[in-house]
Amino acid sequence: MFPFCFEWMWDMSHMVFMGGLWYALTIIGLGMTFCIGKAFYDTFLDKGKDDHHH
């Protein structure tokens, strides 16, 4: 639900619930955007092919 939907009300419950949801989704979305973007960038420039995790 977004603030421009007809059901939205500017009260504490909506702000806390929906704010929390969009906050979490934003962190997850930004994190994944960074990972995918950097992977494209590194692949394009042929960087980081010897990086290993663990």
Next chain:
Amino acid sequence: MDSALIPKGVKRCPTWQFALWIGAAGAVLLWGVFAMLLCWFKGLNQTNMNDSYGFALWIWADLAVIALGGGAFFTGFLRYIVGKDELKNIINYAVLIGFICYSSALLILAIDIGQPLRGWFIFWHANVHSMLTEVAFCLTCYFGVLTIEYVPLILENRQIDKVPFFHRLGHNMHEIMAVFAATGAFLSFFHQGSLGGVSGVLFGRPFGYREGIFIWPWTFFLFTWSAAACGPCFTILITKITEKITGKKLVKQNVIELLAKISGWMIGTYIIAKIIDTWYWAKVTAPEAGFNLMDFYSNNPFYGIWILVLEIVICGVVPAIILISEKGRKNPAALMTALILAVIGPCVNRWVMVLQVMAMPVLTFDNWVMYYPSWQEVATTILPVAYGVILISLSYRYLPIFPQEQELNPEA
């Protein structure tokens, strides 16, 4: 046939044997899928739920797998936030088990809502006064986090890792995994808690009702605490079962013992809080609502005081004592007993908080209402177990789940 997909330096069973194993689990899975389709196409009349039991076997299974899947968020928290580096050797498996538990919970919910095509209503037409809305939000987001934690493992498959983009993507995801782990811990704290909060706020149901802080009843904190305490025990138990089936040592004993020790202290502190909560509820909260403790445990064919003893003493105090003591952790039989009891504990707790709450009469003209699940409910509850067996088998065969496997099994 599939040797090119199997991780380097480890040995796996022949393909025909693996296919037989998957086939057996697949048959059970199909039975569950059939029951699931019956529920979707014919409706919830396929279940034995009724006006007394709006929550039934599925919601118990949901709460139980979510509690047991708590091993993923708590192990991730210990590994990435607290910095317990040894746990890197079991975190992959904890994530896989958490992924299975949470995807199972979402699958069960999709069956339980009866009309899955309207599942998105909870996000778009959210009831912002309901703890279950918060549970749905956090559950879905945390499943997203678990997927993000599981994807790098898939990308480490020998063949997938050869693709330059996937290799770098997996590396990048590992690099910022602490951010996802912290988000997961935050989300888990709230949805585990809100699941407990649901019964705690039922002031019309004195069996479940508890006092608390602000809007959060004590059950909110107890549910989160028990999930963090017992979830890692489920991870260790599944690891031990996997070791038994594969005939290999997969995780070093010091890693198991560290996680078991932390879990033991968590169970110990949780059970003290639970005993205080139960004592206060029996002495103050329930009498204020006109009930004595034994009103909740008598005059019915099933719910006796034994269930309280089983939950708190046998599945709470006993595993805590075993896991806290070094001797208990080092003794394989005692460790296994503690793990099994620690897994049964939250399952019993969720059962009483979901089903005994419904069974207990609250008005003078009410009687105890018993509930027996239909075969469709049982089949759809077993379905996630078969799904879990298949996903664990595939992951174990094709992905480097256990970093210490090669070292511990040099003959392979």
